[in-house]
Amino acid sequence: MARSIHLRGVTRRFPNGPAALDDVSLDIQAGEFLALLGPSGCGKTTLLRLIAGFEAPTDGTLAFDERLVAGPGCFVQPEARQVAIVFQSYALWPHMSVGENVGYPLRVKGLRGAERARKVAEALAAVDLSGFEGRRPADLSGGQRQRVALARCLAMEPGIVLLDEPLANLDMHLRASMEETFRAFHRRTGATMVYVTHDQAEAMAMADRVAVMERGRILQVSAPATLYREPATEAVARFIGHGHVVEADILLSPGQGHARARLLGVEADLRCRPGLRLPAGARGRVCLRAEDLEADAPGGFLARVLSSTFKGAHSRLVVEPLAAPGLRLAVHADAPYAEGESLRVGLKGGWLLPEGGEAATLPVREAALA
Numbered sequence: 323m324a325r326s327i328h329l330r331g332v333t334r335r336f337p338n339g340p341a342a343l344d345d346v347s348l349d350i351q352a353g354e355f356l357a358l359l360g361p362s363g364c365g366k367t368t369l370l371r372l373i374a375g376f377e378a379p380t381d382g383t384l385a386f387d388e389r390l391v392a393g394p395g396c397f398v399q400p401e402a403r404q405v406a407i408v409f410q411s412y413a414l415w416p417h418m419s420v421g422e423n424v425g426y427p428l429r430v431k432g433l434r435g436a437e438r439a440r441k442v443a444e445a446l447a448a449v450d451l452s453g454f455e456g457r458r459p460a461d462l463s464g465g466q467r468q469r470v471a472l473a474r475c476l477a478m479e480p481g482i483v484l485l486d487e488p489l490a491n492l493d494m495h496l497r498a499s500m501e502e503t504f505r506a507f508h509r510r511t512g513a514t515m516v517y518v519t520h521d522q523a524e525a526m527a528m529a530d531r532v533a534v535m536e537r538g539r540i541l542q543v544s545a546p547a548t549l550y551r552e553p554a555t556e557a558v559a560r561f562i563g564h565g566h567v568v569e570a571d572i573l574l575s576p577g578q579g580h581a582r583a584r585l586l587g588v589e590a591d592l593r594c595r596p597g598l599r600l601p602a603g604a605r606g607r608v609c610l611r612a613e614d615l616e617a618d619a620p621g622g623f624l625a626r627v628l629s630s631t632f633k634g635a636h637s638r639l640v641v642e643p644l645a646a647p648g649l650r651l652a653v654h655a656d657a658p659y660a661e662g663e664s665l666r667v668g669l670k671g672g673w674l675l676p677e678g679g680e681a682a683t684l685p686v687r688e689a690a691l692a
């Protein structure tokens with residue numbers, strides 16, 4: 323049975339350093355597929371290890387459903403938490419066959435003979451490895467080994483599955499096909515899954531919701547489309563999908579999900595959070611993506627082409643608005659442009675970041691253009 327996970331004010335400190343987790347509160351629904359995403363050192367693995375029971379919180383509480391598993395005066399040992407873990411390194415026993423590896427947790431549970439063999443065969447069939455029972459892990463490819471680890475997890479019928487960068491050791495091509503395997507695994511088990519990754523494409527492709535972390539804190543937890551279209555802070559806007567953030571003057575106080583503003587010398591209608599309070603005349607910050615911009619649009623702002631790259635269906639331009647020297651924006655155009663050429667760029671939209679976003683930093687970092 324899938325279980326929900328609840329963290330309240332969880333802090334984890336190690337000696338000699340800032341808190342690895344800093345006052346984290348998070349509710350993961352039963353049966354949800356949640357990805358923890360963030361740069362190296364942001365605390366993803368510590369959070370996962372805490373749920374598994376390999377770490378204890380310095381402060382705060384952790385509960386599965388209604389049951390407290392870690393907190394003041396309480397610590398449930400990892401083996402009593404009934405949580406399955408899939409590691410980057412597969413963690414298969416090299417001396418056991420595939421069938422023995424998958425059947426191991428069932429043996430520990432006391433399952434014998436034909437019933438165990440049936441469950442092993444079912445789990446291997448679910449990951450497309452029927453007939454591999456007799457092989458050794460050493461005779462398998464990386465992707466096959468990871469599927470054996472998944473089958474072992476499947477055989478345990480766990481309520482919670484924790485995955486620590488399980489695709490990190492696989493090549494690009496295999497990763498894409500394994501994403502589908504993980505989604506199918508999730509549909510099949512209905513388990514609550516917490517998936518650690520620093521690869522945003524992976525997180526966005528698989529998870530129901532993504533928690534973006536930075537320096538031990540959760541910046542935003544949202545469905546992938548919401549993270550992309552409606553980032554809560556400038557840091558999330560820049561991190562997810564390489565959004566560009568520019569300053570704007572609010573012309574009409576935001577209404578129900580819309581605002582009128584002047585940015586880069588032209589007026590535009592922007593999307594915003596319903597109920598957002600920013601008076602006319604205030605300064606706001608806007609997340610712009612390539613799809614918010616239109617090349618060669620009369621009435622748009624003037625910009626200079628810095629580079630033009632042929633991408634098949636379109637050319638990807640990097641332009642510098644004349645009104646904001648140093649700012650670089652990505653724009654899609656139907657035709658290629660020459661370097662140094664001028665054009666007008668139309669503003670079709672943009673997302674007005676909610677108040678409380680971090681201070682704008684211009685010029686935009688080159689990294690945002692990658």
Ligand SMILES: Nc1ncnc2c1ncn2[C@@H]1O[C@H](COP(=O)(O)OP(=O)(O)OP(=O)(O)O)[C@@H](O)[C@H]1O
Binds near residue numbers: 341367368
């Ligand atoms: N056992 C430990 N002792 C001391 N510091 C630790 C320990 N474990 C983690 N840390 C520190 O806590 C911070 C968060 O580490 P964590 O491994 O959770 O990050 P991460 O986001 O998973 O990074 P990566 O993607 O590189 O694995 C880091 O600064 C790390 O150095």
